[in-house]
Amino acid sequence: MAARRTALITGASRGIGRALAEALAGRGYDVALVARTASALEDVAASVEAAGRRAFVRPADVRDVDAIAAAVKDASAALEGLDVVVANAGVARGRWSGKLTYEDCADVIDVNVRGAVATLLAALPGMLERGRGTLVGISSVVAYRGVPKLAAYSGSKAFLSSFLDVLRVDLRKTPVRVVDVRPGYVATDLLEGRRPPGTVDAATAARRIVRGVERGAPIVTFPWHLAALMRLLRCMPPALYDRIAPRIA
Numbered sequence: 001m002a003a004r005r006t007a008l009i010t011g012a013s014r015g016i017g018r019a020l021a022e023a024l025a026g027r028g029y030d031v032a033l034v035a036r037t038a039s040a041l042e043d044v045a046a047s048v049e050a051a052g053r054r055a056f057v058r059p060a061d062v063r064d065v066d067a068i069a070a071a072v073k074d075a076s077a078a079l080e081g082l083d084v085v086v087a088n089a090g091v092a093r094g095r096w097s098g099k100l101t102y103e104d105c106a107d108v109i110d111v112n113v114r115g116a117v118a119t120l121l122a123a124l125p126g127m128l129e130r131g132r133g134t135l136v137g138i139s140s141v142v143a144y145r146g147v148p149k150l151a152a153y154s155g156s157k158a159f160l161s162s163f164l165d166v167l168r169v170d171l172r173k174t175p176v177r178v179v180d181v182r183p184g185y186v187a188t189d190l191l192e193g194r195r196p197p198g199t200v201d202a203a204t205a206a207r208r209i210v211r212g213v214e215r216g217a218p219i220v221t222f223p224w225h226l227a228a229l230m231r232l233l234r235c236m237p238p239a240l241y242d243r244i245a246p247r248i249a
């Protein structure tokens with residue numbers, strides 16, 4: 001059995017975060033679970049404990065910087081340090097840009113950008129002090145190129161991936177590793193019932209993420225064909241992208 005390790009996951013109440021908590025528990029991690037819905041977190045905690053691991057539950061909103069700092073501090077004290085911290089909590093609001101409102105964008109920026117930054121930066125000093133740790137951000141393949149009707153979401157993930165890119169470079173001579181996860185479609189509530197071709201289930205996504213984190217991969221992206229398509233689209237000149245993007249989306 002793998003040695004005891006610890007992890008904190010935001011957005012652990014359902015979807016990818018829940019699957020990650022369960023996959024990490026299966027790999028020998030004690031897990032701190034953060035999201036707003038306390039009852040759902042208790043359910044995930046029961047599943048972690050059924051795997052023989054400890055669970056620390058903290059209902060908190062990642063938009064509240066002080067609450068996230070306290071959650072990271074308390075989880076670290078309870079689990080005796082955090083080896084892996086995953087900024088996973090995220091929201092998506094799809095709308096054609098002609099009808100986009102500030103409110104559509106504000107929540108996406110607050111959760112996906114401010115919440116992720118608050119989580120990662122709350123964990124970093126403890127990792128530097130302990131001499132080990134891995135910061136993980138759950139970005140998206142849309143970080144490669146923004147997709148129609150997802151202006152704020154695409155922008156938030158481009159920010160997160162770029163932020164993680166610089167953290168990785170800046171921290172390369174420290175014991176802290178940085179992993180940028182860019183999934184394609186994962187069957188969770190975020191997709192609101194849509195299941196485009198290539199959609200993977202949350203458990204499969206979690207296994208790939210855990211494998212990448214344990215390998216120390218700088219970027220973890222899947223499925224490979226969607227990631228390859230998005231990389232190709234990134235190189236495409238606007239005149240061509242503008243014509244084909246609506247059809248691809």
Ligand SMILES: NC(=O)c1ccc[n+]([C@@H]2O[C@H](COP(=O)([O-])OP(=O)(O)OC[C@H]3O[C@@H](n4cnc5c(N)ncnc54)[C@H](OP(=O)(O)O)[C@@H]3O)[C@@H](O)[C@H]2O)c1
Binds near residue numbers: 010011034189
């Ligand atoms: N599903 C996909 O196809 C896909 C693809 C690429 C990337 N991603 C990314 O993967 C991450 C997880 O998404 P998912 O698909 O698992 O979505 P999901 O099933 O909707 O889960 C979102 C999670 O985020 C939490 N959350 C939302 N707002 C929060 C807030 N203000 N404070 C704390 N927690 C909050 C939710 O918990 P509460 O509501 O209980 O707070 C929930 O646990 C996101 O960053 C998303 O952008 C998803």
